[in-house]
Amino acid sequence: MNFAVIMKRELHGYFATPIAYVFIAIFLVLSGVFTFYLGNFYERQQADLIPFFSFHPWLYLFLIPAISMRLWSEERKSGTLELLMTLPLSRLDIVVGKFLAAWVFAGIALALTFPIWITVNYLGDPDNGIIVASYLGSWMMAGGFLAIGSCMSAITKSQVIAFVLCGFVSLLFVMAGFPLVLDLVKGWLPLTLIDMVASLSFLTHFNAVSRGVFSLLDFLYFTSVIVVWLGATSIVLDLKKGG
Amino acid sequence: MIEVSHLTKYYGDVAALEDLTFKLVPGEILGFLGPNGAGKSTAMKMLTGFLRPSSGEVRIWGSNMWQDSLVAQRHIGYLPEGAPAYEEMTPLGFLQFIADARGLTGVERANRLEQTITVMSLQEVLGQRIETLSKGFKRRVGLAQAILHDPDVLILDEPTDGLDPNQKHQVRKMIKGLSADKIVIVSTHNLEEVTAVCNRAMVLAKGRVVSDGTPESLMAMSPYHGAVTLKSSSASLAEIAEVVGSITGVKEAVPIAGGITIFPENIDNTLFTKVLEVSLAKGWKVDSLYVESGRLDEVFRSLTEGESQ
Numbered sequence: 001m002n003f004a005v006i007m008k009r010e011l012h013g014y015f016a017t018p019i020a021y022v023f024i025a026i027f028l029v030l031s032g033v034f035t036f037y038l039g040n041f042y043e044r045q046q047a048d049l050i051p052f053f054s055f056h057p058w059l060y061l062f063l064i065p066a067i068s069m070r071l072w073s074e075e076r077k078s079g080t081l082e083l084l085m086t087l088p089l090s091r092l093d094i095v096v097g098k099f100l101a102a103w104v105f106a107g108i109a110l111a112l113t114f115p116i117w118i119t120v121n122y123l124g125d126p127d128n129g130i131i132v133a134s135y136l137g138s139w140m141m142a143g144g145f146l147a148i149g150s151c152m153s154a155i156t157k158s159q160v161i162a163f164v165l166c167g168f169v170s171l172l173f174v175m176a177g178f179p180l181v182l183d184l185v186k187g188w189l190p191l192t193l194i195d196m197v198a199s200l201s202f203l204t205h206f207n208a209v210s211r212g213v214f215s216l217l218d219f220l221y222f223t224s225v226i227v228v229w230l231g232a233t234s235i236v237l238d239l240k241k242g243g
Numbered sequence: 244m245i246e247v248s249h250l251t252k253y254y255g256d257v258a259a260l261e262d263l264t265f266k267l268v269p270g271e272i273l274g275f276l277g278p279n280g281a282g283k284s285t286a287m288k289m290l291t292g293f294l295r296p297s298s299g300e301v302r303i304w305g306s307n308m309w310q311d312s313l314v315a316q317r318h319i320g321y322l323p324e325g326a327p328a329y330e331e332m333t334p335l336g337f338l339q340f341i342a343d344a345r346g347l348t349g350v351e352r353a354n355r356l357e358q359t360i361t362v363m364s365l366q367e368v369l370g371q372r373i374e375t376l377s378k379g380f381k382r383r384v385g386l387a388q389a390i391l392h393d394p395d396v397l398i399l400d401e402p403t404d405g406l407d408p409n410q411k412h413q414v415r416k417m418i419k420g421l422s423a424d425k426i427v428i429v430s431t432h433n434l435e436e437v438t439a440v441c442n443r444a445m446v447l448a449k450g451r452v453v454s455d456g457t458p459e460s461l462m463a464m465s466p467y468h469g470a471v472t473l474k475s476s477s478a479s480l481a482e483i484a485e486v487v488g489s490i491t492g493v494k495e496a497v498p499i500a501g502g503i504t505i506f507p508e509n510i511d512n513t514l515f516t517k518v519l520e521v522s523l524a525k526g527w528k529v530d531s532l533y534v535e536s537g538r539l540d541e542v543f544r545s546l547t548e549g550e551s552q
Contacts, residue, residue, distance in 0.1 A: 009332075082293050082321075085293050089313075
């Protein structure tokens with residue numbers, strides 16, 4: 001249960017600084033703007049939250065790196081990483097604790113969008129099962145972005161580099177099913193591998209989720225993205241120990 | 244007990260530390276002495292398990308720092324260079340976090356927190372954010388987290404760096420106060436610190452150990468060690484030089500401002516008496532007369548610069 005100690009400290013850290021409040025405010029404003037102006041929430045005249053959820057991959061693409069960039073970079077820069085890594089805690093506890101804190105924080109921001117859920121229930125009669133599944137799917141996807149960001153942040157002590165790297169790698173994952181990425185690999189990868197790359201797309205998986213089809217496969221997909229990238233984080237940290 | 248054998252660290256082709264070997268038992272206070280870049284911090288980072296050595300090993304009471312790091316790290320309290328802490332936390336919150344991470348619970352946790360806060364005199368700043376504290380308080384918070392779990396081994400990287408003389412004195416007093424049954428390793432480039440707190444001194448230069456012994460033996464390497472300095476404002480220095488120069492067993496009498504320093508051929512503790520007797524016999528008005536214990540800064544320079552030339 002040592003990861004809980006790290007998680008508690010980290011979560012406290014978000015709310016002890018303006019980070020939490022700025023992030024939540026911007027997240028809420030932007031998700032509102034996207035839903036109502038770009039998603040034509042009212043004009044569609046449909047009682048669902050598709051316009052709300054379908055912009056989440058894009059919203060996360062630049063907001064999640066803002067959370068994850070500081071995960072390790074900041075500690076490496078300020079020297080507290082040395083303190084943390086010499087405490088009798090396993091690396092797994094530290095990696096998982098930090099990730100969970102960031103994930104719970106993202107979950108809090110996501111949960112605070114509940115007025116839109118109330119709105120759609122007030123205006124019409126939506127399928128609330130779909131909405132709950134979509135919230136869950138969105139949160140899982142946020143976890144995927146955060147795990148990528150955790151690894152990128154472990155690589156460098158510069159938060160700016162961590163931000164840019166995380167944004168770039170996340171974009172590759174979001175767009176993996178689209179020509180932008182597939183054209184890059186088409187020439188030299190066998191077809192089965194191309195299909196594999198395509199199936200790594202956040203967007204493909206999340207589009208299904210935002211329409212309410214949250215299958216076990218999508219759940220497993222995001223879970224494995226999280227596990228793999230946290231494993232990569234741990235490996236990067238270990239390599240850095242070798243100096 | 245700490246056993247360090249052939250600890251070596253390379254960054255690329257550059258050796259940051261080469262073949263560091265030593266053994267410490269409780270009660271020993273080891274000072275790592277050396278110029279910046281000598282490998283002191285690198286050594287400490289490997290002793291605490293933050294860096295992995297290129298070769299060699301560290302054992303803390305038998306536990307290997309790499310195979311058994313969690314057990315080994317439990318013995319250690321560590322103050323990293325610059326006393327890093329989570330700046331947005333209060334000292335109380337920070338120490339509570341360390342206590343939890345160290346696995347302290349219940350009454351023991353409460354007692355250790357209270358005791359540490361008292362020893363480090365942190366009561367008045369407990370509720371302030373660490374980022375708003377003065378350098379001295381920040382350092383004390385760093386020391387507090389290191390001693391919180393009452394470790395067997397304390398590893399302190401430049402614990403008094405940037406403190407004012409009063410704070411330095413306090414920190415040294417604290418180190419001496421807790422070390423009876425503990426092993427302490429302190430790094431410093433401050434020479435007086437070694438004589439003030441350590442009973443063993445290791446001089447590092449360019450990643451190698453160039454001297455290992457007691458602070459006294461380090462002092463004894465100074466050419467001034469055992470010399471006698473006589474100061475007089477009224478007597479003729481030329482006459483004094485001539486007379487003491489002819490005392491048996493005197494190698495050289497060197498004039499200095501307002502006096503003369505007399506170097507013996509062999510250090511046998513008889514020189515002082517001889518010089519005293521001569522000055523009384525001659526009726527010189529002596530302002531002061533003392534035995535030099537040695538000049539550490541000179542020893543330090545000759546050891547560490549000699550290595551780099």
